[in-house]
Amino acid sequence: MSETANGLWAEQFRKELVDNILPFWTRHAVDRENGGFYGLIDTDGKVDKEAPRASVINSRILWTFSAASRLIGSEYRETADWAYDYVTTAFWDRKFGGLFWMLDRQGNPVSPRKQIYAQAFGIYALAEYFRATGNAASLDFAKRLFWLIEDHSYDSDFKGYFEARDRDWHELEDMRLSDKDLNSPKSMNTHLHIMEAYTNLLRVWRDPTLMAKQTELLHLTTDHIVDNETRHFKLFFDERWEKLSNHVSYGHDIEGSWLIVEAAEILGDAGLIARARTLAVAMAKAVYEQGLDRDGSLFYEADAKGALVDPKKHWWAQAEAVVGFYNAFQISGETPFLAAARRAWDYIETNVVDRVHGEWHAKLSPQGVPLTAKEDGDAYLVGPWKCPYHNARACYEMMARLKEQTNGKTTP
Secondary structure, three states, rough: OHHHHHHHHHHHHHHHHHHHHHHHHHHHHEOOHHHHHHHHOOOOOOOOOOOOHHHHHHHHOOOOOOOOHOOOHHHHHHHHHHHHHHHOOOOOOOOOOEEEEEEEEEEOOOOOOOOOEEEHHHHHHHHHHHHHOOOOOHHHHHHHHHHHHHHOOOOOOOEEEEEEEEEOEEEEOOOOOOOOOOOOOOOOOHHHHHHHHHHHHHHOOOHHHHHHHHHHHHHHHHHHHHHHEEEOEEEEEEEOOOOOOOEEHHHHHHHHHHHHHHHHHHOOOHHHHHHHHHHHHHHHHHHHHHEOOOOOOOEEOOOOOOOOEEOEEEHHHHHHHHHHHHHHHHHHOOHHHHHHHHHHHHHHHHHHEEOOOOOOEEEEEEOEEEEOOOOOOOOOOOOOOOOOHHHHHHHHHHHHHHHHHOOOOOOO
16 A cells, blocks of 8 residues: 555544544443443434443443543543542442452442453553643552452463453452453463453563563463464363364454454564464454455354354454554465455444544444344444444554554554
């Protein structure tokens, strides 16, 4: 792409951020009565004020607006502060430490369990808030979460991290992240986002133990979590890293491909970086060859033979396709990856962006038609998993990468 084309494309991402994604959350999702953010807004824009609030979405909002205040402008600082106060007061367990899984609208714990996935997103968000504000307390919270994960979730026998603990950090019989997941001791998803969280924490805290844990996570990912024959993630595992599922998640594959590179680069180890970049291109190629629909959108999930398990188009997976394919292009210089990133973004602008209410449609039919909450129980504008993290992050990433490309710092 030419310098002019890069600049025009970067402006599309900036416009989507400042005109659509970020304003939606500040105008419609902030709960001025109870604090924090509403837990549910349906596809018609109707707010359910009684819906519970999930720690994951609140941490992701904190990350999104912290990044906005750092990268775009100080006008987003107020929402970042609002999210920070809610995460560190309402969600923080003052007795046992860590973040509760779910609160009611008044801030009372309705699920006090300690899902390690949620603790990781707390680290990710609090480190970003520190980057944006220099608030030392936020870094302290992030460090405390790191040590809680290491003290209570780390598997000293076979390495990696167990999925969940109860409120006081004892073992749980049911460790599932959601009703759709297997009740497995370990998962790709949790490890991917611990690694992502540790990456952001390393940007502000170069602790030797943290660096060692990140290095170990990268080796676990490349040795156990990625199937080195298929170049797809394995999704669920027992304690000894034996896989428990043969399904393929195209969205996680393409997301993980660039997060692995980011994790290696923050460590600065040349060997790890080279291995991560090679793997990222291989994973992107597998998704490119097997996971794309004819319109450029990303299929969601398939079985081991490639038969679609979920043919719907999920908003977050489309966002990750843009970054993942562009990352593969930056590394390899292979123009089909650039074309795939461009087509993924065109699909998003044409089908996924909600031009009526703002934000993005959560799910679409295989034909690209937005689904309502009546048609799919998870199709919300705001919900326990529907947040501004994937789509805003795609915009931040692409603005930075296109600027870097334009300035000649990246050689495709």
